[in-house]
Amino acid sequence: MNGVRNPVQSPLQNLQRRHLDAGPLGQVGNLRFKAGPGATPRASGPNALQRFGRFLSKVAFYVGAGPAQRAQRHVLDQARDNSRRIGNLLGSLTGAPGDPKSCSRIAEGLARLGDLSGGDLSRLPGGKESLETYLGELGVMDLNALRSGVLGDPEARQAVLDRVDPPRLRAQAALLLDQIAVALEQAVAGQAVQEPLAQIRTLLAGRPVDGQALEGRLARLSENLAMLGGDKLGIHLQALSDQELGVLQSVLHTDRLAGARQALAQIREPDDESPRIEDAPGRQHETPDPQRVRPGRDSPGETMLDRLSQALDAEIQARVDRALPDPTRELETALAGGETAAIARALSNLSRHVGELGRTYGALPARTARIVREQVTRAMEALRDPDTNPEGPLTRDSLARLDDHALGRLRRSGALAEFGLRLDLDGARSESLSRVEALDQRVAEGMSGLLRALSVDQPDMPALMRQLRDLTELELQRNQQLDRMGHFGDQAGVEDQHALVRQAVRQAFGTLDESGGGPTGERTRQFLGLLLGLEKQFRGAASGLAVLMRGGDSVQGGQETLKRIGTTQHILGGLIDVLHERIAGQLDPGEKIPPEVPPGPFHTSLVEQYGVRYDPDTGVSTLTLNDAMRARMASSLEAPIDPGIHPTRTVTLPVRGVDTEFSIGSSFLVDGIERSSLSLSVRGAGIDGSPVRSTWPDGVSGEDLGPAMGEALDALFRVAGPGAEPLTRLMNQQLGGCILEGLQAMGQDSPFRLDDGSVILPVGAGSLHFDVEKNEDGSFRVGGTMSIPIKNAVGSDGHGHDFPVAMKPSVSWAQVQVTLTVSPDGLQVRMSEPPQFRHHFVLAPENSV
Structure with a gap:
């Protein structure tokens, strides 16, 4: 029939609460706690007049409705019927395990739902939605009643299944009980543990910590756990994701609870003999005031806070042990061997692991943190210069004994700083710079030569491009060596490279100015215009190369060429910056020097020096050699x-x-x-x-x-x-x-x-x-x-x-x-x-x- 939709598709994609029956526990209600505070009441059943009115309304609807509307109404009626059956089943499941009446009702409900669904509520219109909705509406008392009823008693469960008639539906009934039990545990974890934990986390992140509100949330969590029976906190924490644990650890780690403990101590019930410090009860403090801390017994909130922090630490420790059973083994082996390079490598690897664990869990668990701290302390002793650096951070004398790789590894091991790995940062910087002094001198000489070549009226473009390419190789080599020594942190940034280039440019200009060979006046403007034009051409060639590399046949060669063109751009950028500094007072407000189109030989020199053919009109770049051609060498x-x-x-x-x-x-x-x-x-x-x-x-x-x-x-x-x-x-x-x-x-x-x-x-x-x-x-x-x-x-x-x-x-x-x-x-x-x-x-x- 045209217009009739699949009854398990479109009408249920936006199923609303109003489409379901009113009672999460049906008409049966909570058989054990129906009169108790906090229990979900029974749903009242319709009387004869209400049932007759519904019948007339349904008849009137079907007389005037089209095929599509009838199909949708049929599905929604099925969803309401199924939700009523599920609600009644949940109400029966709250009964005591040994109650014959509730067991009979459960068996009847399972038989009916099992026959309709084949053991999977998601196959019923409104089945899965009803279960999730109803469990979400139940309080902790009702959820606990469900857990302690047939669902939590294997013998009672089997007794109910044995009552299911006909026997062919017992397998489906068992599947339904399993499905309800899984959804129930998720609901219990959400209401009894996860919701209070989220509220506690928010309160702990506040400044100042609201002690009264925190005490209330902790007390609620404690009561919920007591109602569920046994020490189930660890089990519920196991259900949380790594990300959720990390968020909790960020506020519940032992080292971060001082403010919370003081806030709770300010509302502590005092011992009978303890004097009470008078203070305005409504006063707000930006930071916890030790003067207001009351001596006496720990409050239930303080006890629960410690319990929660310890349970969280234990769960994270268990996960860390599974992911990294022996985090310091490599470092201990290196320390036994005594080789500084191996120690630095082990520290670097340990720092990476610690950083990953920190990003996942917020902070290391106590036992792992203690082990890491002990081994890092040993490593510090092994790396010290015993004569000049017996204590404190590793000084330049100690760092000077390391090779470039080891120095770089230590400087990048920042995640171990809180565990005792400390370096004299100025000493480390001075040491790395001292190791490239020869290259610094060559870069300065190359920069001076480049400036002299640019300062003439008609620069020789092939010679200029050769000098620029030579300087690029020197600058690239210097950057690589400094990066190896950790000079730029995790990787060399654009601004770091610019700073090095600007320093070399200023030094070269100083040399030229002393000899009277530096550009002045109008020549400076032409000088700057040419540099701007060159930088624009290199930028265009780099963009074209990035497009070319997507083709896949010039990836390696393209990367190496881009590396060099990018370094050339940094050199030109440094020259342009310093030139702007030199002529800043000579320009009119808002005046800009336009880029000068490089002479014709530029593009030929770009091929000769960089192996790149670039068409500025189309923006297309090609390499003289693809990767396969280079590989023939x-x-x-x-x-x-x-x-x-x-x-x-x-x-x-x-x-x-x-x-x-x-x-x-x-x-x-x-x-x-x-x-x-x-x-x-x-x-x-x-x-x-x-x-x-x-x-x-x-x-x-x-x-x-x-x-x-x-x-x-x-x-x-x-x-x-x-x-x-x-x-x-x-x-x-x-x-x-x-x-x-x-x-x-x-x-x-x-x-x-x-x-x-x-x-x-x-x-x-x-x-x-x-x-x-x-x-x-x-x-x-x-x-x-x-x-x-x-x-x-x-x-x-x-x-x-x-x-x-x-x-x-x-x-x-x-x-x-x-x-x-x-x-x-x-x-x-x-x-x-x-x-x-x-x-x-x-x-x-x-x-x-």
């Missing part, structure tokens, strides 16, 4: 190293004035001493966990070469131990050959191209710089940067035709940066980051040699 770099090609050589070099022998690969010695084509930076932890840092910079020669190489090798052997010699077999010009081999394998996908699209393969040896850092797992991160000045190269037109290409070597160059992860023994090599390619090619005149 891996096979050339990851091939096993043959020790026979690099036999061991012993060399004696000075280390801080002392001649020291080193066993290294022969190629490393040749390339480092005879050809002077290598440079090396080492950073990591020594065997004793102390920090090791050394730099053998590029361009060192003559009598300075031996000491520089000696100190770098000494640092390498202190950090790498037995893996040092195999690492020297990797760090030589042979790696440059592998890089060129990888470029050749890329074929027409190589990023090194001329303007006409011809691929260029550089020819000749370049210089190699290696950055070696020891990872926490004992492996090594080896960054290799090969730079080749190009005079001659091989070009390819894409049709298999190769041809020689002559370039101007003073301005033509190519650079490839690879990042490798090497196993602790130095034998296994894996390319761990996408390689970076940079270049700038200027063809030599045709008549040049």
Whole structure:
């Protein structure tokens, strides 16, 4: 029939209380407490006249109603009938378990409902809604009567089921009793425990705590629990979610109850012999006044408050024990070993666990908190410098003994501060900054060079972009090292990076101003306009890259490129901020310097320096290489190293004035001493966990070469131990050959191209710089940067035709940066980051040699 709706769907989706029968306990009522205060009364049944009136009303409705209205009315009539049956059943279930009459009524009600529902009230129109509604309307007294009746007595329950007739409905009847029992427990927990707990929580969060109201809510909770029988508080707390427990713990933790205890003590009944302090009974205090605390016996509220706090602590402790049975095991093991790096790592992991537990439960349970505090105290003793830092926070002297990773882990272990892990924050900051002083100097020098390049009337865009990209690598490296040492907290923020850049810019401007080379007057405006234009172009390229990465084939390469473009934006932003400071007094009110469109070579330089093609008209960015193309380099770099090609050589070099022998690969010695084509930076932890840092910079020669190489090798052997010699077999010009081999394998996908699209393969040896850092797992991160000045190269037109290409070597160059992860023994090599390619090619005149 058109318009007739499914009787168990639409009409019941918004079932209201008026659609149900009036009595939560039907006409039977609470058989044991029908005359008692607080008991739900019976519902009065309609008399004969009322029944006849309802019949006439129903007939009149069906005469005038349409099919859809009749169907809906039929469903609502069914819901009212079912609600009446459920109410009568609940009323019967409140009877004493041994009462034959109530048992018969229960059996009859179960048989009827079981036959209609098949044992599931949700299948009846209004069935589940009636049960939930009625239980929600019952008081604690009636709920307790339900719990202590047939539903709470297994023998009485079975006796009732045995009375169900016909016997085929007994299984359905048992399912109905189970369903009612589950809903009942939820209702009991809500009314007897959860509602008072919510009220108590609200009162405890108030300032000041209302002692009278709190006493009343605690007394109500105590009475409800006593009525339910036995010590069931812990059972009801088990039904709460972690989030609900955490909210309670935030106000009920033992350390946070002082105000509540004082508020309750102010209304305490005194002992007979105790003097009563006179005070205005209605006076309000912003904070509990100890003068008003009355001596005497604890009030029921105080007793219940302690009981509640202890039960809550016990329940949270049980959950913590299940989630983290032995939270300090790793720290205890590290303390037994005595290695500072392991202790710092264990503290960091413990801090993470404690933070997660704190976010979940508000505060640690007492036993776990005590264990954590004891072990953190032991860790503090193990990390102290015994001579200069016997007590108090860990000072810079103590922190200076830690490697970068360990220092960073301690600085990020803030969740353990309340358990005794304390650092001298100024000392920690000074220590981390001292470890990047060499980089700070290089950043300052690079910034000065960039400012000089920008200060000329017509900046050389390719040279400017190269300087900007070089400075980006330095700034990125500095940020990464500071972040590793926990300098920025959990992660480097935008403002933190800006602050570092602005400091370097001001220092560079100071140097230029002293030499008279800084921009002034109108040149400053042009200077600022160009910077604004550059920042706008980089911002657009970054936005285009973010869109590109959603495609999925350039995720890794896109992330690395975005990291560098983002750092460049921070540099430009710092320059712009400082320039605005310098010309603030020269601008008219409201005047803004417009961005200047960068010269045409900018977009070519963006491809050469960052590997990004950006169209400012469409906002589209593309990468010169996708991830698959970059990955082709891996096979050339990851091939096993043959020790026979690099036999061991012993060399004696000075280390801080002392001649020291080193066993290294022969190629490393040749390339480092005879050809002077290598440079090396080492950073990591020594065997004793102390920090090791050394730099053998590029361009060192003559009598300075031996000491520089000696100190770098000494640092390498202190950090790498037995893996040092195999690492020297990797760090030589042979790696440059592998890089060129990888470029050749890329074929027409190589990023090194001329303007006409011809691929260029550089020819000749370049210089190699290696950055070696020891990872926490004992492996090594080896960054290799090969730079080749190009005079001659091989070009390819894409049709298999190769041809020689002559370039101007003073301005033509190519650079490839690879990042490798090497196993602790130095034998296994894996390319761990996408390689970076940079270049700038200027063809030599045709008549040049």
